[in-house]
Amino acid sequence: MKVQKEKFFNFLSRKRLKNTNQRVVILEAFLRQKSHLSTEDFYRQLRKKHPGIGYATVHRTLKLFAECGIAAERNFGDGQMRFEVSREDEHHDHLVCTACSRIFEFENQQIEQLQREVAQTYNFQISDHRLELYGLCSDCRPQTTSAPQGASPANL
Amino acid sequence: MKVQKEKFFNFLSRKRLKNTNQRVVILEAFLRQKSHLSTEDFYRQLRKKHPGIGYATVHRTLKLFAECGIAAERNFGDGQMRFEVSREDEHHDHLVCTACSRIFEFENQQIEQLQREVAQTYNFQISDHRLELYGLCSDCRPQTTSAPQGASPANL
DNA sequence: TTGTATTTTGATTTCCGTTTTCAATTTCTA
DNA sequence: TAGAAATTGAAAACGGAAATCAAAATACAA
Known part of the structure; x- marks a missing residue:
């Protein structure tokens, strides 16, 4: 998990993106979740602990994860995008x-x-x-x- | 192609569905097409020869093809459903x-x-x-x- | 620190392909 | 051929992803 966090923060600074509270919260929740959650499901789960975070932010942040390589987008044909933690190797x-x-x-x-x-x-x-x-x-x-x-x- | 046609017509009568002009036209166009067309693309192509046929009908008919086994739905992750002729074997x-x-x-x-x-x-x-x-x-x-x-x- | 340019956020809207709706039309059966 | 039942096509509804935009947060320079 350490590796992924560093990877994301490096990505942020490399791209001159800002390190916000929401991003940290979403990152940690994402790394903690086990299954192949859809954006919607992940959002709902996250919302329990962090009611302030908006769907758009979750969506955008998951996209960032995918872009920097710590998440993989999956699509099992049910019309929902799913994200899973992707390991280096x-x-x-x-x-x-x-x-x-x-x-x-x-x-x-x-x-x-x-x-x-x-x-x-x-x-x-x-x-x-x-x-x-x-x-x-x-x-x-x-x-x-x-x-x-x-x-x-x-x-x- | 003969096989697929029979299969579809059998399917229709088995389900007490009606054999309409549109269905025949769509069936023949579908069996003739080679590539993995999206509903949209297939519809556009079909429309050249048969301007009267509506998108909804094409969509519904392709679904019927899939249901009776002469078509396979494909999804290559670009957000478009694609159909291809599926052979028995x-x-x-x-x-x-x-x-x-x-x-x-x-x-x-x-x-x-x-x-x-x-x-x-x-x-x-x-x-x-x-x-x-x-x-x-x-x-x-x-x-x-x-x-x-x-x-x-x-x-x- | 503070000021300020820049990015991010979250509510909302827009998008875009799929699916449903519904009145008019067509097909099938008796 | 009449009448019940299914189909059609235009348009609307749907659902999830993505874009919009004003307000808020962040980072950097002085």
Whole structure:
């Protein structure tokens, strides 16, 4: 967390932006939150402790986080922008439960490697990627795991 | 294309929906189009030949296509919904050029297999997935390929 | 410190794509 | 062919992101 804070403050001074109370509060709340919150949800949560802070400020500050690299914007196709703390080194992908909306993270180096190979085939220079698996998490899936997949024909 | 048409008409009668002129026109235009068009772009293109058709109808009909399985909704994070013809058998993923916005398709069974393995690890029942690689296509990337990556620090 | 230029804030409005509404029209069934 | 039911298209409503703007806060120089 230290690292991220420094990174943000460096970013501010580099860009000659001002270090305000609100920004500090939002930064700390952001680094403390665990899940992939939408701006709206994050704002609502923040508001409990800091009723004075406006939505616009939260929105703008999250954008700043993304710009300076301590936040990653995520979009799981539900029309809400989500932010998560992004760590220097690691990259992860997501399992999204379509029933309970919980989001799980995973990391798989083999997949990453194959992606690089695909890109190379197309002579494509990757700057980012997204991989999401949608379905039912272990709590939400019907029962045990014996049936062969393909029971619900409408889904891709 | 025959297959998709039948599928749609079957869907209509199964749901006791009516087979209108507009739907036929939109269906044929949709099956004919190649790229990943947004509703807006598709509508504009359609309008050249069929000025009478309204946006709402196009939108609703594309949704029907998606519901009956002959279209897949795509969202590349630019705030536009896109539709593509989806074929029974194959699944593909996308390379999205961040410079020229062109979209390339690829298929990789190894990645698909690894995804299934990841899901199994989490006891997750996959119903869908999305994988997109963002970056510069061969036409848009700076030059040749000799430099080690990491020149632009701000990008993930 | 204080003065002052500059940035930031927060309430509100604007934007923009998606979705709904509703009266008029079309389709389907008996 | 009549009548019930679904569809159409124009327009309005919606929802989240982003912009606006006057008032407030900040940083820097003297």
